[in-house]
Amino acid sequence: xxxxxxxxxxxxxxxxxxxxxxxxxxxxxxxxxxxxxxxxxxxxxxxxxxxxxxxxxxxxxxxxxxxxxxxxxxxxxxxxxxxxxxxxxxxxxxxxxxxxxxxxxxxxxxxxxxxxxxxxxxxxxxxxxxxxxxxxxxxxxxxxxxxxxxxxxxxxxxxxxxxxxxxxxxxxxxxxxxxxxxxxxxxxxxxxxxxxxxxxxxxxxxxxxxxxxxxxxxxxxxxxxxxxxxxxxxxxxxxxxxxxxxxxxxxxxxxxxxxxxxxxxxxxxxxxxxxxxxxxx
Numbered sequence: 001x002x003x004x005x006x007x008x009x010x011x012x013x014x015x016x017x018x019x020x021x022x023x024x025x026x027x028x029x030x031x032x033x034x035x036x037x038x039x040x041x042x043x044x045x046x047x048x049x050x051x052x053x054x055x056x057x058x059x060x061x062x063x064x065x066x067x068x069x070x071x072x073x074x075x076x077x078x079x080x081x082x083x084x085x086x087x088x089x090x091x092x093x094x095x096x097x098x099x100x101x102x103x104x105x106x107x108x109x110x111x112x113x114x115x116x117x118x119x120x121x122x123x124x125x126x127x128x129x130x131x132x133x134x135x136x137x138x139x140x141x142x143x144x145x146x147x148x149x150x151x152x153x154x155x156x157x158x159x160x161x162x163x164x165x166x167x168x169x170x171x172x173x174x175x176x177x178x179x180x181x182x183x184x185x186x187x188x189x190x191x192x193x194x195x196x197x198x199x200x201x202x203x204x205x206x207x208x209x210x211x212x213x214x215x216x217x218x219x220x221x222x223x224x225x226x227x228x229x230x231x232x233x234x235x236x237x238x239x240x241x242x243x244x245x246x247x248x249x250x251x252x253x254x255x256x257x258x259x260x261x262x263x264x265x266x267x268x269x270x271x272x273x274x275x276x277x278x279x280x281x
Contacts, residue, residue, distance in 0.1 A: 011183075014182050014183065019178075023165075026161060037066070037101075037154075038062075038076040039060050040096075041060050041147075042144060043058045043128060045140070047140070050140075052140050054120065054131065056130050057129055057149065059076035077124045080094075081124070084122070089153075091153070093134060093151065094116065094118070095154075096131075096141075097148045098147065101148045177222070184223075196214065197243050212225060213239060216240060234269070241253060
């Protein structure tokens with residue numbers, strides 16, 4: 001007699017492995033963000049008519065060091081240089097929080113009212129940075145003061161990780177969605193569409209994206225597209241939205257992303273393509 005195969009147990013094991021992978025990658029992201037907290041000390045203060053016009057801060061050891069594998073190469077100074085020249089929105093804005101804010105937990109519940117500073121100059125060999133007040137500090141900084149330095153966007157990134165953690169926990173209760181993600185071939189229903197509402201040429205999207213658009217329009221109940229940054233996912237979804245709205249002008253489509261900027265770009269692209277479609281008629 002052949003041994004019985006417990007298909008239900010296999011599914012549960014696959015689900016748990018998938019959830020473990022999501023939990024692990026989310027925790028790694030949190031550790032990376034934790035390494036972007038720097039303990040520093042005020043080493044110089046510039047005043048003008050009793051008003052602070054700049055402070056120099058120097059990195060000092062954290063009481064709770066970041067995980068070694070994720071520590072920033074070059075420390076605070078090189079990190080600030082990279083952020084300043086990254087071109088990201090608000091990348092040059094810095095918060096100086098109290099020493100007690102040297103943990104990820106405090107980044108989600110406090111610190112929003114910490115004075116903001118702009119990075120003016122960085123001395124990498126001395127591990128120092130000159131900061132200019134973006135807004136007048138509540139009190140005059142003093143030489144010797146200890147702060148925890150973080151970028152303006154860190155708090156939002158940590159909140160995103162927390163929300164993702166909650167979403168992973170909720171995902172564990174949705175077995176059908178887990179099946180769709182771990183074994184899409186078992187639940188995917190593909191009713192091939194005869195033609196696209198708006199024909200797409202080779203000069204619009206490449207062959208692989210055209211295939212994906214056709215598959216997505218005919219797939220039920222869920223279809224996942226994965227790809228690293230810069231591979232054209234946003235471009236493809238823009239054309240996909242155009243196809244959906246061309247077929248049904250009153251269709252309601254929910255678009256979410258981990259950042260407002262991504263949604264804004266996608267919305268702008270979709271509106272532009274929609275106008276092009278109308279103009280071509």
